[in-house]
Amino acid sequence: MSGMTAPFKVEHATRSSRIGSAALAITVIVLAVLPAFAGRDDLRLCSEIFVYIALASLWNLLAGYAGLVSVGQQAYVGLGGYILFACAILAGIHPLAAVALAGLVSAAVAVPVAGLMFRLRGHYFAIGTWVIAEVFRLMAAQVSALGGGSGISLPAQIVITMAPSRQLREFEMYWLALALAVAVCGAIVLLLRSRYGLALTAIRDNELAARSNGVDVRRLKLAIYIATAFATGIIGALIFLQKLRISPDTAFSVNDWTAYVIFITVIGGIGRVEGPIIGTLVFFLLRQSLADLGSLYLLMLGAVAIAIMLLAPKGIWGVLAGRFGWQLLPLARRLRFSADGRTNPSA
């Protein structure tokens, strides 16, 4: 495709994606220097937003592109958190090294889990992943060295090893969360621009057609499942490094790590990279104004997600992109012929 003799090249960027990418780059730079201006509460809120952008982007990759609708990603959030605490408390590993280790262990665990879960089709795969998360939760409750069912806090002497002062530690956590969100989104964009991205988009649009065009669907799905487990494990470790306390119920919470994430992705736009980012912003805007409603808030969120799924299944970003042709990220594929400059637009 990229050889010297090719009569055409593939262009990813459009005018709106150039504007969008520039705006995103500026946003990231501003966010990176934010600790210099913003207060503690704002930084915490931003970290939480970054975490949800990353989680939702990963779930979108899994369900929106690879067709693997999991309602059990809390398995890897919790696993990552518990690996972090186990490494730091039981093995004396530095917390930041333990974060990386949490990702590797999650990926390793995902291999046999996928072997079992891929035997279940479609809908049943979804509930199967939930069983896995439950198994992890019940097992975590059996580990008495990590507090059993009631959980455990990260001892102060381990917390201090991360940074000399509380403020520096909070900055560190903020930057880690930002870096993680940028890395996850960046990796997904790069993946989608590669030939695997073309295959994934094909699976998203029609799995049977993708298979008949030579896409090794099963292998690609397996790779995506493991890669998402890796990143989700890292995010989980980061979440609980920030909370400094873990328990089976918070670590493997289906509401916190899956229900919210699904609603965010559906509302923002499933099967589009921009969707989870838009969805997360909408989610936090709603939460900041409706948080007092408690369980009614979740109830309304569920109703909004159902309405969007039925009336505008491509979500907010899908509607905007469809109407105005907007694209935040350079993900289009457009053939530009070198001979006469003709263009042949294609998705």
Add this chain to the structure above:
Amino acid sequence: MMEWVNVIIQGVLIGGLYAMFAAGLALIFGVMRLVNIAHGDLIVVAAYLALIVTGAVGVNPLAAILIVAPVMAAIGYVLQRALLNWTLGDDLLPPLLVTFGLSVIIQNGLLELFTADSRRLAAGAIEVASFPVAEGIWIGVLPFIQLVAAIAVIGGLQVLFYSRPLGRAFRATADDPSVAQLMGLDNRHVFALAMAVSLAVIAVAGVLIAIRTNFDPAIGPARLIFGFEAVIIGGLGSLWGTLAGGIILGVSQAIGAHIDPGWQQLAGHLAFLAILAVRPQGLFPRIQG
């Protein structure tokens, strides 16, 4: 020795309950390829309905089934016609996400209405009554009723499916929805009836749970998972298979609980995963198309 026989008998009896969860799930999956993630939460709705009915009318909880089952069936019919029919199609996502949203809505709605407090239906002497079947082995009347109810419900579904016009409509729509429609069936109506039957089945289960154990708005997902495990263990699409699946799950949980109370649910999940690893098609897969 006697102790283990007792454990296994208790497991078999509780398995009847799981079989009823599973039969409702398998029924709608069989007819319209829909997995209802809110299934467990609807079981909890039935339990709360029984609580209201016994409180308001003052009838025995077992008699409350006669009111709760038709109400649940009506809810099922309306739910399917008004909401779930719109999600059916080739795409897996809409039914999954809509029923998932429904599950969250039901849980939080129940939480608003009834608070997070644990409830239980008082059924009087029957709760603790038991009868001896052999030296040192006693069977509780209530667990026994549960298993008998499960066998009756599954037997009834079997008759409905294979020797009644409605069952023929279910099977025809399951085999080929478009041809069924050409033959004069209204698929939307058939699907809604299937959901009504499914919810009537879990109404029986919901009332029995409410008498036997404490319940609160959050226990739904675990019931969904038990039902799902029983379906997969039994083999997709086989009604009697769900009974076997439920019993295997119940016995595994009973054995786990006997070793260590913390292992009750874990043992059930591990049995499910083991069967999935060794025999992914389940123990009693459907033979004919």
